[in-house]
Amino acid sequence: MNPQATLLENVPMSRQTAWRAGGVARFGYAPSSEEDLSLFLARHSFSDLPVVFVGLGSNLLVRDGGLAALVVFTHRGLSKLSILGHGVDALFYASSGVALPKLARFSANMGYEGAEFMAGIPGSVGGALAMNAGCYGSEVWDCVQRVRTITANGEIKERPVSDYLVGYREVSPKHEGKEFFIGAWFGFVAGDGQKSRARISELLKRRVREQPLSKPNSGSVFRNPDGDFAARLIESNGLKGRSNGPAVVSDKHANFIINNGDATAKNIEDLIAEVQSEVECKSGIRLKREVHIVGDHL
Numbered sequence: 001m002n003p004q005a006t007l008l009e010n011v012p013m014s015r016q017t018a019w020r021a022g023g024v025a026r027f028g029y030a031p032s033s034e035e036d037l038s039l040f041l042a043r044h045s046f047s048d049l050p051v052v053f054v055g056l057g058s059n060l061l062v063r064d065g066g067l068a069a070l071v072v073f074t075h076r077g078l079s080k081l082s083i084l085g086h087g088v089d090a091l092f093y094a095s096s097g098v099a100l101p102k103l104a105r106f107s108a109n110m111g112y113e114g115a116e117f118m119a120g121i122p123g124s125v126g127g128a129l130a131m132n133a134g135c136y137g138s139e140v141w142d143c144v145q146r147v148r149t150i151t152a153n154g155e156i157k158e159r160p161v162s163d164y165l166v167g168y169r170e171v172s173p174k175h176e177g178k179e180f181f182i183g184a185w186f187g188f189v190a191g192d193g194q195k196s197r198a199r200i201s202e203l204l205k206r207r208v209r210e211q212p213l214s215k216p217n218s219g220s221v222f223r224n225p226d227g228d229f230a231a232r233l234i235e236s237n238g239l240k241g242r243s244n245g246p247a248v249v250s251d252k253h254a255n256f257i258i259n260n261g262d263a264t265a266k267n268i269e270d271l272i273a274e275v276q277s278e279v280e281c282k283s284g285i286r287l288k289r290e291v292h293i294v295g296d297h298l
């Protein structure tokens, strides 16, 4: 059953983001379904405020001064997940609030292979479409067949992959006008579900070994530069363990910044800038941020 739709004011984004830091969003809407969201956006005017979509907040920092926006929280209500057709022609439809690990397990349980890499990425389908999330040599858009989008006025559209320029952790539409992802059709390979489940558990163990998962973090802070790794550059410049208050460059994985207590968004953002500038100064390489930072300074 779908949850009730809710409209909230002054939503603390520290509870909605993986870093557990940051200010409040002016308004938050958690739709109960894609159709509900469409009606809500068509009927309500927040014309002076931008619309921002948030999935599981695993790649997002909201500054301490907050976000003057209507934030659409997709992860509770935009939860449709189904398989259409069967055999080699089957397509999987996932609404944008579905967690990637859920999609990976669903695909494996249906006897398909190819979604395993998604199992350890703690984001939503919508966030992954916006970022072209990926790991271990695969990216989400490799599997996308078509997407469903919505405008800030609630108009729903379907678009082919060819409507987007897709790159490494980067997706830009070729069309004019802002649209958000509300779902996508994925194609996976009909195969061996048991093999897929075994691969998922192998990849999850690898993450536990390599990543500081016991403390709030946002995954990789920087993208890897061509032919190198951001973590290697950060570590080789002696920045592991560097801190700014409770924000700390992880000892376990140098491209992760953990919140070791009650870090503010400013603690984290300043530490990101410090790492970026020291790596550039010592190695001549300007690391590009992977995490998205939005909102106002205090």
Ligand SMILES: Cc1cc2nc3c(=O)[nH]c(=O)nc-3n(C[C@H](O)[C@H](O)[C@H](O)COP(=O)(O)OP(=O)(O)OC[C@H]3O[C@@H](n4cnc5c(N)ncnc54)[C@H](O)[C@@H]3O)c2cc1C
Pocket (backbone or CB within 6 Å): 018, 052, 053, 054, 055, 056, 057, 058, 059, 060, 074, 096, 120, 121, 122, 123, 124, 125, 126, 127, 128, 129, 130, 131, 132, 133, 134, 135, 179, 180, 181, 182, 211, 213, 217, 218, 219, 220, 292
């Ligand atoms: C422990 C850990 C490990 C991680 N490992 C990986 C990894 O291996 N590979 C990887 O790529 N990432 C990784 N990440 C980062 C993150 O999980 C991914 O980028 C994920 O795709 C973000 O999804 P989200 O739902 O959390 O997005 P959010 O953080 O909620 O949003 C990210 C951005 O996408 C936008 N957005 C969200 N939903 C939509 C939508 N429906 N339509 C349009 N825009 C939208 C937001 O406005 C924001 O700009 C990791 C993060 C953590 C914490």
